[in-house]
Amino acid sequence: MSGVEIAFLSIGVMLLLIYSGMHVAIALILLSFGGVWLLRGNFDIASNMLVLAFKDAIADYIFGVVPLFVLMGLLVAVAGIGRDTFEVAAQVFRRVVGGLGIATVAANAVFAAITGISIASAAVFTKVAVPEMMRHGYTPRFSVGVVAGSSVLGMLLPPSLLFILYGVLTEQSVGSLFIAGIIPGTLLALIYCVGILAMGRFWPSFVGGRQIATSEPVREMGAAEMAGKLAPIVVLVALVLGGIYGGFFTPTEAGAAGALGALLISLVKRRLSLTSFWQVLVQTGHTTSSICFLIVGASLYSRMLAMSGMPGWLGSWVVESGLGVTGIIVALLLVVILLGTILDSASIMLLTLPIAIPILMGMQVDLIWLGVLMVIAVEIGLLTPPFGIAVFVVKATMGPDSKVTLNEIFAGAAPFAGMMMLVLVLVFLFPWLATALI
Amino acid sequence: MADEAAIPRDDAPPPHVPSGPFARIIGAMNAVGTLWIIGLMVLINADIIGRSFVNRPIAGVAELVTFSIVGIVFLQLAHTLRSGSMTRSDVLLNLLERRAPRVRFMVLALFHLIGGLLLALVAWKYAPSLAAAWQHPERNFMGNPGFFTVPQWPLYALVLLGIIATAIQFLLLAWSDVHAARRLSR
Amino acid sequence: RQTIRLTVATGHPEVFLWVKHLKETFIPAVDAELAKTGEVEIEWTQGYGGTIVKLGSETEAFQSGIIDVGQMSGVFNPATMGLLNMTYAMPFGPADARGVTAAVEKALADTEGALAGLEEATDVIYIGGGIAIDDYNIASVKPLKTIADMDGVKFGGSGPNLGWLAGTGAVGVQGSYVTFYNDIKTGVYEGNIGWVTANVPAKLQEVAPYWNDVNFGAMYIGGLGVSKVVWDTFSDETKAAFRTAATAYTSAYFDEQEANYEAARKKLGETGGTIVEFERAERSKWIAALPNPTTAWMAAADARGEPARAVLEAYRDNLAATGFTFERDYLAE
Ligand code: NA
Numbered sequence: 001m002s003g004v005e006i007a008f009l010s011i012g013v014m015l016l017l018i019y020s021g022m023h024v025a026i027a028l029i030l031l032s033f034g035g036v037w038l039l040r041g042n043f044d045i046a047s048n049m050l051v052l053a054f055k056d057a058i059a060d061y062i063f064g065v066v067p068l069f070v071l072m073g074l075l076v077a078v079a080g081i082g083r084d085t086f087e088v089a090a091q092v093f094r095r096v097v098g099g100l101g102i103a104t105v106a107a108n109a110v111f112a113a114i115t116g117i118s119i120a121s122a123a124v125f126t127k128v129a130v131p132e133m134m135r136h137g138y139t140p141r142f143s144v145g146v147v148a149g150s151s152v153l154g155m156l157l158p159p160s161l162l163f164i165l166y167g168v169l170t171e172q173s174v175g176s177l178f179i180a181g182i183i184p185g186t187l188l189a190l191i192y193c194v195g196i197l198a199m200g201r202f203w204p205s206f207v208g209g210r211q212i213a214t215s216e217p218v219r220e221m222g223a224a225e226m227a228g229k230l231a232p233i234v235v236l237v238a239l240v241l242g243g244i245y246g247g248f249f250t251p252t253e254a255g256a257a258g259a260l261g262a263l264l265i266s267l268v269k270r271r272l273s274l275t276s277f278w279q280v281l282v283q284t285g286h287t288t289s290s291i292c293f294l295i296v297g298a299s300l301y302s303r304m305l306a307m308s309g310m311p312g313w314l315g316s317w318v319v320e321s322g323l324g325v326t327g328i329i330v331a332l333l334l335v336v337i338l339l340g341t342i343l344d345s346a347s348i349m350l351l352t353l354p355i356a357i358p359i360l361m362g363m364q365v366d367l368i369w370l371g372v373l374m375v376i377a378v379e380i381g382l383l384t385p386p387f388g389i390a391v392f393v394v395k396a397t398m399g400p401d402s403k404v405t406l407n408e409i410f411a412g413a414a415p416f417a418g419m420m421m422l423v424l425v426l427v428f429l430f431p432w433l434a435t436a437l438i
Numbered sequence: 439m440a441d442e443a444a445i446p447r448d449d450a451p452p453p454h455v456p457s458g459p460f461a462r463i464i465g466a467m468n469a470v471g472t473l474w475i476i477g478l479m480v481l482i483n484a485d486i487i488g489r490s491f492v493n494r495p496i497a498g499v500a501e502l503v504t505f506s507i508v509g510i511v512f513l514q515l516a517h518t519l520r521s522g523s524m525t526r527s528d529v530l531l532n533l534l535e536r537r538a539p540r541v542r543f544m545v546l547a548l549f550h551l552i553g554g555l556l557l558a559l560v561a562w563k564y565a566p567s568l569a570a571a572w573q574h575p576e577r578n579f580m581g582n583p584g585f586f587t588v589p590q591w592p593l594y595a596l597v598l599l600g601i602i603a604t605a606i607q608f609l610l611l612a613w614s615d616v617h618a619a620r621r622l623s624r
Numbered sequence: 625r626q627t628i629r630l631t632v633a634t635g636h637p638e639v640f641l642w643v644k645h646l647k648e649t650f651i652p653a654v655d656a657e658l659a660k661t662g663e664v665e666i667e668w669t670q671g672y673g674g675t676i677v678k679l680g681s682e683t684e685a686f687q688s689g690i691i692d693v694g695q696m697s698g699v700f701n702p703a704t705m706g707l708l709n710m711t712y713a714m715p716f717g718p719a720d721a722r723g724v725t726a727a728v729e730k731a732l733a734d735t736e737g738a739l740a741g742l743e744e745a746t747d748v749i750y751i752g753g754g755i756a757i758d759d760y761n762i763a764s765v766k767p768l769k770t771i772a773d774m775d776g777v778k779f780g781g782s783g784p785n786l787g788w789l790a791g792t793g794a795v796g797v798q799g800s801y802v803t804f805y806n807d808i809k810t811g812v813y814e815g816n817i818g819w820v821t822a823n824v825p826a827k828l829q830e831v832a833p834y835w836n837d838v839n840f841g842a843m844y845i846g847g848l849g850v851s852k853v854v855w856d857t858f859s860d861e862t863k864a865a866f867r868t869a870a871t872a873y874t875s876a877y878f879d880e881q882e883a884n885y886e887a888a889r890k891k892l893g894e895t896g897g898t899i900v901e902f903e904r905a906e907r908s909k910w911i912a913a914l915p916n917p918t919t920a921w922m923a924a925a926d927a928r929g930e931p932a933r934a935v936l937e938a939y940r941d942n943l944a945a946t947g948f949t950f951e952r953d954y955l956a957e
C-alpha cells in the first residue's frame with residue numbers, strides 16, 4: 001500500500017471507530033500507531049513515536065494555560081457571575097427569540113480580545129452560557145451550538161495564535177494580520193446574530209425560543225440592579241483587557257490572571273465555599289486532562305499523516321492541476337476545509353502553507369488577504385466532524401453527567417459552520433473586507 | 439449556595455465501577471494534580487507581578503509551566519477516564535443501549551481492552567526513558583545551563599505512573615463491561 | 625541498484641534558511657552525487673515545521689528511528705547536544721558567521737573526544753553542514769547607546785542569550801519569534817535580542833524601530849546529522865555523497881544569508897527602522913562586568929564527560945588564527 005492509500009484507509013477506520021464510541025484520543029493514537037507501523041514496516045518506530053508524542057505533544061506553554069482558562073470559566077459560573085450577566089441579557093433581549101444566543105455571540109466577541117486560542121473561549125462559555133441558555137428554555141443543541149460556533153471568534157479577532165503562526169510561516173506582519181481579521185471577525189459575529197434571529201423566526205424548534213416570550217420574568221430589574229449584576233464581569237474583563245493592552249501580561253498568560261481575578265471576585269462576593277472550590281478544581285483537572293489527551297492523539301495523527309505524504313500529495317495535486325490563480329486559491333481552501341474534518345488547525349497550516357505559499361507568492365496574491373481566508377477555512381474545521389476540537393472542548397467541559405451528546409453538539413454547531421462558509425465566500429469575493437483597515 | 443448546582447459533581451465514579459485501593463490511589467493522584475493547577479496559577483501570576491512591578495521575572499517559568507501541564511494531565515488521566523470525562527461519541531452506544539444492551543457492553547469491553555493494551559504498550563516503551571533520565575540527569579533536563587534547568591526524571595516518573603494507572607483503569611472498565619454483558623445474558 | 629528510504633524532518637518550518645536549504649540544496653545535492661554512479665537511489669520522506677518531529681525532540685527522534693536525517697542543534701537540544709552551542713557561551717565574538725562556523729567545526733574535529741563522544745552518546749553522526757546565525761543584536765523601542773540606557777528595560781529573548789544581559793540592569797523575559805511582535809507591541813517587553821535576518825522578515829521594526837548594534841557576534845547553531853544505525857548501512861560512496869552535499873548546504877546557506885543580511889539592514893532603514901551603534905567604550909565595560917558566561921556551560925559539558933575547556937580553547941585559538949581576538953579571554957580566568 002502506498003502512503004496516500006494508508007492515509008485514506010486510516011481516515012475511513014477513524015470514522016468507524018469514533019462513531020462506534022471508542023474514546024476519540026484512543027482511536028487517534030491507535031490509528032497513528034497502526035499507520036506508522038504500516039508506513040515504516042517497523043513496530044519499534046511506531047511505538048517509539050507514541051512515546052515521543054506522550055512526552056512532547058502538550059509540553060508547551062500554550063497548553064500550560066489551558067487549565068487556567070477552564071478554571072476562569074468555571075469560577076465565573078460557580079460564583080454566579082455568568083448567571084447574573086445572562087439574567088441582565090435575558091431582560092434586555094426578552095422580546096427577541098434567540099436573544100441569549102446573540103448575547104453569547106457578543107460576549108464571545110468581547111472575550112476574543114483577551115484570548116488567542118479558541119479552546120479557551122469554548123471552555124469558558126460552555127460553563128458560563130450553556131446552563132443559562134438552557135435554563136431560559138433554549139434547546140441544548142442550540143445552546144452548545146452557539147458556544148462552539150462563536151468560539152472561533154477567539155482566533156479570528158486579535159490576538160490570535162493562528163494569525164501569529166501564519167505570519168511566521170509566510171513572513172507577513174503579525175500586526176497587519178491582526179488588523180485584517182477585525183472586519184471579517186466582526187462580520188462573522190453579525191452574521192451569527194442575523195442567523196440566530198432567522199433561525200428563531202423560521203426554525204424555532206431548533207432554537208427552542210418560542211416559550212421564552214411566554215415565560216417572561218414577572219419582576220423587572222431596575223437599572224441599578226442590572227448594573228450591580230454586571231459589575232463583576234465588567235471588572236474581570238477590564239482587568240484582563242487592561243492587563244494585556246497595558247503590557248502587563250501576554251494573551252497566553254491572561255488565563256492565569258483571569259483565573260486569579262475570578263477567584264478573588266468569587267471570594268469577595270462570598271459565593272465560593274471550600275467544597276465548591278474543590279469541585280471546581282477537580283472538574284478543571286478532568287476537562288484539561290480530557291482536552292490535552294485529545295491533543296496528544298491529534299498531534300500523533302497529524303505526524304502520521306505527514307509521514308504518509310498525503311497532505312503533500314493533495315497540495316501538489318492542486319498546484320499542478322493547471323488551474324489559474326483563482327482556481328488554486330479555491331482548491332487550496334477546499335483542501336483546508338477537508339483536512340479540517342480530521343486535523344487540528346495548526347497542523348493544517350504547517351502541512352499546506354509551505355506547498356501553497358511559494359506558488360501563490362509568484363502569482364502576486366495578497367498574502368494578508370490569503371491569511372484571513374486561510375484562518376477562516378482552518379477554523380471551520382473546529383466545528384466539523386469527526387474531529388472538531390471546539391466541539392470536543394464543549395463536550396469535555398460539560399462534564400460526564402451532561403445528557404448532551406457529541407453528535408448533538410456537532411449538529412448544533414453545523415449552522416454556524418455554514419455561516420462561516422458564507423463569510424469565507426464574502427471575504428473571497430470582496431478582498432477589501434480583509435485589507436480595508438491596513 | 440444555589441449556584442453550585444451549575445457545576446455537576448463529577449468526582450464520584452460511575453456506579454458500575456467497583457472502588458477499592460486502586461480507586462483511592464488514582465483519587466490521590468487526581469488530588470495532587472488538582473492542587474498543582476493552583477500552583478500553576480500562582481506561579482504565572484508571581485512571574486507577571488515580579489516582571490511588571492519589581493523588574494524581577496522568575497527564571498524558568500516557561501520550563502516550569504511546560505513541566506507542569508504534562509504532569510497535571512497524566513496525574514489526572516486515570517481519574518478522568520474513571521469519571522467518564524474522556525471524550526467519545528455516544529451515537530451508536532445510545533442506540534445499542536435501547537436495542538441491544540448486551541452488544542453495547544461487548545463493544546465497550548472491546549474498546550476499553552484496546553485502550554488498556556495500547557497504553558500498556560506505551561508504558562512498556564516509555565519505561566526506558568525514565569531509567570535513562572534517572573541515570574543521566576546531565577543529559578536529561580529542561581532549560582539551559584546557567585539560566586535555569588530542571589531534571590526530567592521526576593516528570594517522566596509521573597507520566598509513566600499516569601499511563602500505567604490509566605491502562606489499569608481501562609482494563610478494569612473492560613472487566614466490568616464483560617461482567618455486565620454476562621449478567622444480561624443470564 | 626539499491627533504493628534507500630529515508631525520513632528527513634525538522635522542528636523549524638521552511639521559512640528558516642537552515643530548513644529551506646535542507647530541501648532546496650542538501651537533498652538535491654545528495655541525489656545528484658548518487659546519480660553519478662547510479663548504484664544507490666534515495667526515496668525521501670520530508671516533514672518540516674514540526675509536522676513529524678517537534679522542535680527540541682530531534683535527538684530522541686533520531687534515536688528512536690523516527691527520523692534518519694535532520695539537524696543536530698545545541699541551541700534547541702541543550703541537554704543532549706549542548707556541546708554544539710559553544711558559541712553562546714562565548715558572546716561578543718566575531719560577526720562573521722562563516723568564520724565562526726569554520727572555527728567551531730575545526731574545534732570539534734580537532735579536539736579529542738568531542739565529536740566522537742557526542743556521536744557515541746546520541747547515536748547521531750555529525751556529517752558537517754554547520755551553520756551560524758548572523759550577528760546577534762538588540763531591537764528596542766528606544767535607542768541604546770550606553771549601559772545606562774538599558775537599565776530596567778525589558779527584552780525578550782531565549783534562555784541561552786538572556787544571560788548576556790547580566791550586569792546591565794536590563795531584564796530578560798523569555799520569548800521567541802512567535803511572541804516577540806505582539807509582546808513588544810503591548811509592552812510586555814521593550815525589545816528583543818535577535819538577528820537582523822529574522823527581525824526584519826518578522827517586521828519587528830514596526831514595533832521596535834531601533835536596531836542597536838551591540839555585536840554579540842554570529843552564533844553557530846549546529847549542523848546536519850544522520851542516525852548512526854542508518855549511517856552504518858551506507859556504502860563509502862553514499863557517505864561521501866552526504867558529506868559533499870553537507871558542504872554544498874553550508875555554502876548555499878551562507879550565500880543566501882549574506883545577501884539577506886545586507887538586504888535586511890537596508891530594508892530596516894527604508895521601513896522606519898534606525899541602526900544605532902552602541903558606544904564601544906560602554907560595550908567594553910559591559911563585557912568586563914559580565915559574569916563569566918563559560919562557567920555554567922563548561923560545568924554542564926563536563927558533567928556529560930565532554931572535553932569542555934579543550935573545545936572552547938580550540939574555538940578561541942582557531943578564531944585567533946584568523947585574526948579575531950576576544951576582548952576578554954573568558955578562559956584565562
Ligand atoms: Na482573539
Ligand code: NA
Pocket residue numbers: 340341342343380381382383384385386387388389
Ligand atoms: Na473538524
